[in-house]
Amino acid sequence: MNAPLPPKSDAGETLHAALRELFGFPGFRSGQEEIVRRAVEGRDTLALMPTGAGKSLCYQLAAMLRPTPTLVISPLIALMKDQIDNLPPGVQPHATLINSSLDPVEAARRLQGLAAGQYKLLYAAPERLRQRQFVAALRSVNVGLVVIDEVHCVSMWGHDFRPDYMFIRTALKEIGEPPVLGLTATATPTTERDIAQSLGREFEVVRSSVVRSNLRYEVQHVENEEGRLRSALAHARRFSGSGIIYARSREKCEQVPSVLERNGVRALHYHAGLDSRDRARVQESFLADRARVIVATTAFGMGIDKRDIRWVLLYNFPNSLESYVQMVGRAGRDGEKSTCILLASGPDATNLRRFARTDIPAIEQLRLVYRALRRGGVDGWVEAEASELASEAGVGDESTPRVLVAMLERAELLRRDYDVGPAMRMKLTLPAPEDTPKRIAELLGSYETQALAHAERMIQFADARACRHLQVAQHFGESVAVPCGMCDVCAPDAHAGTASPTAEARPLPTDIGRVVVDAVEGFSWPLGLKGLVLMLKGSLAAPRSAQRAEAFGALAAAREGTIKRWVEQLLDRGNLEFFEEDGYRLIRVGENTDLPRLASLPAPRAAEKSGPSRNGSETTPGSDGTLAGGDAELFERLRAWRTRKAQELGLPAYTILHNQALQELASLRPTELDQLGHISGIGPAKIEKYGGEVLALVMGTSVSPAD
Numbered sequence: 001m002n003a004p005l006p007p008k009s010d011a012g013e014t015l016h017a018a019l020r021e022l023f024g025f026p027g028f029r030s031g032q033e034e035i036v037r038r039a040v041e042g043r044d045t046l047a048l049m050p051t052g053a054g055k056s057l058c059y060q061l062a063a064m065l066r067p068t069p070t071l072v073i074s075p076l077i078a079l080m081k082d083q084i085d086n087l088p089p090g091v092q093p094h095a096t097l098i099n100s101s102l103d104p105v106e107a108a109r110r111l112q113g114l115a116a117g118q119y120k121l122l123y124a125a126p127e128r129l130r131q132r133q134f135v136a137a138l139r140s141v142n143v144g145l146v147v148i149d150e151v152h153c154v155s156m157w158g159h160d161f162r163p164d165y166m167f168i169r170t171a172l173k174e175i176g177e178p179p180v181l182g183l184t185a186t187a188t189p190t191t192e193r194d195i196a197q198s199l200g201r202e203f204e205v206v207r208s209s210v211v212r213s214n215l216r217y218e219v220q221h222v223e224n225e226e227g228r229l230r231s232a233l234a235h236a237r238r239f240s241g242s243g244i245i246y247a248r249s250r251e252k253c254e255q256v257p258s259v260l261e262r263n264g265v266r267a268l269h270y271h272a273g274l275d276s277r278d279r280a281r282v283q284e285s286f287l288a289d290r291a292r293v294i295v296a297t298t299a300f301g302m303g304i305d306k307r308d309i310r311w312v313l314l315y316n317f318p319n320s321l322e323s324y325v326q327m328v329g330r331a332g333r334d335g336e337k338s339t340c341i342l343l344a345s346g347p348d349a350t351n352l353r354r355f356a357r358t359d360i361p362a363i364e365q366l367r368l369v370y371r372a373l374r375r376g377g378v379d380g381w382v383e384a385e386a387s388e389l390a391s392e393a394g395v396g397d398e399s400t401p402r403v404l405v406a407m408l409e410r411a412e413l414l415r416r417d418y419d420v421g422p423a424m425r426m427k428l429t430l431p432a433p434e435d436t437p438k439r440i441a442e443l444l445g446s447y448e449t450q451a452l453a454h455a456e457r458m459i460q461f462a463d464a465r466a467c468r469h470l471q472v473a474q475h476f477g478e479s480v481a482v483p484c485g486m487c488d489v490c491a492p493d494a495h496a497g498t499a500s501p502t503a504e505a506r507p508l509p510t511d512i513g514r515v516v517v518d519a520v521e522g523f524s525w526p527l528g529l530k531g532l533v534l535m536l537k538g539s540l541a542a543p544r545s546a547q548r549a550e551a552f553g554a555l556a557a558a559r560e561g562t563i564k565r566w567v568e569q570l571l572d573r574g575n576l577e578f579f580e581e582d583g584y585r586l587i588r589v590g591e592n593t594d595l596p597r598l599a600s601l602p603a604p605r606a607a608e609k610s611g612p613s614r615n616g617s618e619t620t621p622g623s624d625g626t627l628a629g630g631d632a633e634l635f636e637r638l639r640a641w642r643t644r645k646a647q648e649l650g651l652p653a654y655t656i657l658h659n660q661a662l663q664e665l666a667s668l669r670p671t672e673l674d675q676l677g678h679i680s681g682i683g684p685a686k687i688e689k690y691g692g693e694v695l696a697l698v699m700g701t702s703v704s705p706a707d
């Protein structure tokens with residue numbers, strides 16, 4: 001179709017006719033018509049529209065109505081092909097893409113097709129613009145409109161920065177400054193300004209509401225990992241339709257589905273570590289409703305057009321409200337009521353704050369990369385592959401140096417040019433400005449402020465007893481009438497059925513040793529140490545046979561770490577013993593029938609509604625040694641005491657008590673001298689020397705079990 005631009009007065013008429021004819025839709029959704037009209041007219045437009053509202057249609061239709069070709073820059077190479085495959089028959093023949101999998105002859109053929117008017121739409125990834133030849137070719141095909149999908153990726157302070165988006169501005173200049181249509185689901189007024197500044201354009205903004213009135217927002221406070229698992233399972237059972245569970249780590253993505261499966265819910269996992277075949281297979285199963293639940297990192301779902309996702313559960317805090325909106329926005333695209341649950345906990349909030357800080361490149365990393373570049377330069381020009389820089393400067397994987405280079409560029413210490421083959425090419429600003437260190441420090445300072453502000457805003461969203469829809473709306477500069485009727489704050493009883501998914505813990509028995517030995521005696525299927533502990537804890541992660549056992553959950557009131565220590569004590573004394581079978585180390589009852597009195601440490605305090613929780617595995621010192629809330633406070637107090645003591649005695653601090661011991665003290669909070677023996681690294685000598693002081697510190701801060 002090669003419709004010339006209609007006269008103004010019929011414009012609306014023509015747009016509607018084209019919409020019906022080409023796409024078969026009876027009418028525009030809110031915001032679409034205005035965006036299409038502006039794009040057809042070639043005005044710089046920034047379109048803000050919620051996920052699923054139909055952004056692609058805007059540029060696809062506009063491109064069909066424009067006289068010259070349209071370039072679509074989309075960050076998701078994997079999805080470009082899907083997008084084109086899913087175009088209606090009247091449009092599809094007019095769209096094509098260029099990516100690295102094409103041989104040069106085919107790529108050239110497509111560009112010729114574009115020049116000849118055979119194609120109206122060309123999709124390419126932003127990396128492509130770093131290739132001089134590609135941009136030169138674009139110049140010759142007379143691109144009349146550049147569409148930038150997910151345009152928030154251009155913002156360095158945003159949640160999804162892509163270094164190659166920074167180069168779009170240069171590419172635009174090279175191809176004659178064609179008009180730009182930028183599209184995104186999530187931009188706060190601040191991001192909006194950053195986008196305009198980074199692209200060097202003044203946009204007319206078309207903003208549709210971020211409010212998705214068919215989504216019910218719920219926040220559920222959980223106490224620990226077990227609570228999370230229970231909640232995930234309860235929700236997978238609560239809803240019959242398709243759902244996505246988003247988790248932060250790949251490890252969780254794999255663990256959660258296996259727990260769900262064990263408990264009768266079909267689930268698959270998806271993360272960036274899967275190879276492309278597996279990823280395609282998982283997506284396919286989900287789209288075809290063969291897998292009802294997908295547990296995934298954020299990598300999953302961007303651009304996936306599944307209309308009937310009935311629920312999204314965020315297993316961990318997302319980095320920001322922007323990410324929250326993106327992720328939950330994948331639910332209910334068909335307009336039917338759908339539910340979005342965020343699981344919140346004090347320890348996870350602590351983790352989020354920590355990630356916000358550790359995600360920020362350190363000054364040291366920036367300096368190392370900058371120095372490596374200074375060494376490699378000739379007349380200020382440097383060529384380096386990201387992987388080389390990563391190993392030379394010792395900074396993480398390949399994506400890190402790209403971000404670092406982008407930051408140096410932002411600080412105007414260099415300019416990154418077209419790539420040379422696989423290498424980045426950069427021109428250093430020479431002589432290096434005198435205030436270089438200051439520039440870098442300032443840049444990192446604002447980076448950190450932004451990242452922490454994002455995290456805080458996210459945590460506050462969960463903690464505040466304020467309408468969830470209103471909070472989201474206000475964050476994006478909008479408002480909404482309250483009570484909204486569609487969140488757990490405004491309409492709390494709608495999900496009463498799953499309000500408390502945590503199993504009631506039975507009180508701890510007095511004869512712990514007996515209970516453990518009986519549990520082992522009653523095995524219907526032998527277990528190893530981990531399986532036994534999970535069984536006694538009553539964890540959903542326990543093997544299936546263990547979940548049916550009578551002893552399942554018998555020690556649920558104790559922490560996993562404590563149970564493990566008890567079992568180890570019984571193993572040490574020969575009440576239990578290991579044996580090998582088929583290469584597994586399993587546990588059976590031992591010779592020694594004389595059971596010890598196992599000390600039961602103070603019962604964990606009942607968790608507060610939103611405060612940090614000391615209950616359960618999340619607050620046991622993790623492998624990375626993090627503690628939550630009150631435990632962290634006590635840890636600091638113990639550490640301060642150790643410093644004083646070390647100075648007093650003229651000894652190195654670690655010889656007094658090492659960090660692991662302090663962490664265990666802070667989370668287990670023993671109340672009697674002999675209980676100190678359970679803490680790693682504390683033996684009789686240390687108990688005698690420091691026991692009294694340590695206990696006084698612990699007890700002085702510990703909350704009595706009664707409250």
Ligand code: ADP
Pocket residue numbers: 025026027028029032049050051052053054055056057305333
């Ligand atoms: P997003 O805004 O998240 O990029 P998409 O462009 O993927 O959303 O569109 C989501 C879905 O909405 C697609 O299936 C698309 O076909 C459909 N859609 C878009 N515009 C309309 C319309 N005017 N009428 C009906 N369906 C539409």
Ligand code: MG
Pocket residue numbers: 055056149303
């Ligand atoms: Mg889209």
